[in-house]
Amino acid sequence: MLPAPPRPFRVVPGGPLTGEITVPGDKSISHRAVMFAGLAVGESRIEGLLEGEDVLATAAAMRAMGVGVERDADGTWRVHGVGVGGLLQPVGALEMGNSGTSTRLLMGLVSSHPITVTLTGDTSLSRRPMARVIEPLARMGADITASPGERLPLMIRGLCPAVPIRYMLPVASAQVKSAVLLAGLNAPGITTVVEPIATRDHSERMLRGFGADVTVEDSADGSVICIRGEAELRPQHIVVPGDPSSAAFWAAAALVVPGSALLIRNVLLNPTRAGLYTALRMMGGDITVENEHAVGGERVGDLRVRHSALTGIEVPPELAPSMIDEYPVLFVAAAFAQGRTIARGAHELRVKESDRIAAMLMALGDAGVSVTEHEDGLTIDGTGGEPLPGGNRVATQLDHRIAMSMAVAGLHAARPIAIDDATPIATSYPAFLDTLGRLGVPPIWLNA
Structure with missing residues (x-):
C-alpha cells in the first residue's frame, strides 16, 4: 500500500485557549x-x-x-x-x-x-x-x-x-x-x-x-x-480513560498561551505516566486535579490548567521513564520559560518514531529558540513568555509527536509555524486538529 501524500499545514496564533475538552482513549x-x-x-x-x-x-x-x-x-x-x-x-x-x-x-x-x-x-x-x-x-x-x-x-x-x-x-x-x-x-x-x-x-x-x-x-x-x-x-x-500523552499537548498549550484556562476531562493519572506534569509543576505550571476517581484499577481525573509564568529547571533524569513520550512537548514548554531548562536522561528518544532529540533540536532552532543538543536530551534557553520568532517549516520525520508539539509551539509565535505533514498525527490522535479548530485556532492547509 502506498503511503498517504503529505498534508502540510500552518498554525496561526489565535486568542487564549479556554473551555473544556476531552482527549482520546489512552x-x-x-x-x-x-x-x-x-x-x-x-x-x-x-x-x-x-x-x-x-x-x-x-x-x-x-x-x-x-x-x-x-x-x-x-x-x-x-x-x-x-x-x-x-x-x-x-x-x-x-x-x-x-x-x-x-x-x-x-x-x-x-x-x-x-x-x-x-x-x-x-x-x-x-x-x-x-x-x-x-x-x-x-x-x-x-x-x-x-x-x-x-x-x-x-x-x-x-x-x-x-x-x-x-x-x-x-x-x-x-x-x-x-x-x-x-x-x-x-x-x-x-x-x-x-x-x-x-x-x-x-x-x-x-x-x-x-x-x-x-x-x-x-x-x-x-x-x-x-x-x-x-x-x-x-x-x-x-472503560479506557483519556490518554495523558495526548492531554500533554493541551496542558502545555494552556500554560504558554496568555490568558488560557482549559479543563481536560477524564485523564489517566497513573503515576508511572505522570512525569511531564511533575516537571511542568516544578517549572511553575498551574495544573490541578479535580474529580479524581478510580476506573478499572487506574486513577482518573480532570486536569485544570491555567496560563503560567514558567521558569527553567534541571529536569530530574529519574522522571524520564514516566514521561518519555512527552519530552517533545516539554521541550516546547521550556522554550517559553524564563531562563534555562536542562532535560537529560532520555536516551530512548533517539530510537522513537524519529530521533526526537535531533528532530526537536532542528524544529525549535529553526523557530528561533536557543537550543543545545546532548546525547540524551536538550538544553533550552526560553523566551520568558514572549512569542517564539517562528516563521519556519518543521520536518516531522513521520513522527506524530513532533507534529503536534510544534503545532503547540505555533500557538504563541510571532510568525506562523508550518508543519510539513499532518498525516502522522492519525497514528495516535486523529481528532487533534479538529480540537485545535474548536479552540479557535483552525489549521491552514498548504500545498504539498
Whole structure:
C-alpha cells in the first residue's frame, strides 16, 4: 500500500485557549485491552478505545490470528477471545504501520504460540531497532529472523511450550517488559522480569484484571514482576480513560498561551505516566486535579490548567521513564520559560518514531529558540513568555509527536509555524486538529 501524500499545514496564533475538552482513549491501555481480550475465553467489551492507526493495527493483527474484533455503531468494541494458546496462523504478513507498541507486544504474544508470523511496518517503524525484544524472546525459545540491524520486516517462529525465564531489563522499557510477560502467559511455570527503574505498569494491572496470576515485589535489584504461565484469562468490560500523552499537548498549550484556562476531562493519572506534569509543576505550571476517581484499577481525573509564568529547571533524569513520550512537548514548554531548562536522561528518544532529540533540536532552532543538543536530551534557553520568532517549516520525520508539539509551539509565535505533514498525527490522535479548530485556532492547509 502506498503511503498517504503529505498534508502540510500552518498554525496561526489565535486568542487564549479556554473551555473544556476531552482527549482520546489512552493508547497504551487500548493496545493491551485488545490483545488481552483476544486471549480471554469469551467476549470482552471495550469503551473509549483509541481509534488511531496504531491501535487499529493491533486490532487487525489480532483479527488475522483468529480473534473476533468488532466495532458497534455506538463506538463500543467487542472482542471474542480465543484463549491463551489459541492464536491461529495468519494467512499473510501482519502490517504494523508505524506502531512500535503493536510490534513489540505482538512479538511477545506470538513467541509462545506454535505459529509463524511475519511483521512488517512503514518506513519509520522499519528503522527502529528490535534487538532488545528479540534477545529475551529468543531465550524463551522463539526463532526470530530479522532484517539487517535487527529491524523489520522480521519473522517469528513461536515455541510451544516456551521456556520461562528470569530476565533483568537492561534498559527501562515497558514494551520489553510487556513482551516477556506476554510470552510467559503461555509458558509453563513462572516467568520473571526484574526492572531496576520503574516503567508504566499497565500490563501488570490489566493482566491481573483479566485473571492472570501476576505478582510485583520490591527487591534490592528493583521491581520483580512474576507471571504464572498457562493462564486462563476471563473476559472483561473495559472503560479506557483519556490518554495523558495526548492531554500533554493541551496542558502545555494552556500554560504558554496568555490568558488560557482549559479543563481536560477524564485523564489517566497513573503515576508511572505522570512525569511531564511533575516537571511542568516544578517549572511553575498551574495544573490541578479535580474529580479524581478510580476506573478499572487506574486513577482518573480532570486536569485544570491555567496560563503560567514558567521558569527553567534541571529536569530530574529519574522522571524520564514516566514521561518519555512527552519530552517533545516539554521541550516546547521550556522554550517559553524564563531562563534555562536542562532535560537529560532520555536516551530512548533517539530510537522513537524519529530521533526526537535531533528532530526537536532542528524544529525549535529553526523557530528561533536557543537550543543545545546532548546525547540524551536538550538544553533550552526560553523566551520568558514572549512569542517564539517562528516563521519556519518543521520536518516531522513521520513522527506524530513532533507534529503536534510544534503545532503547540505555533500557538504563541510571532510568525506562523508550518508543519510539513499532518498525516502522522492519525497514528495516535486523529481528532487533534479538529480540537485545535474548536479552540479557535483552525489549521491552514498548504500545498504539498
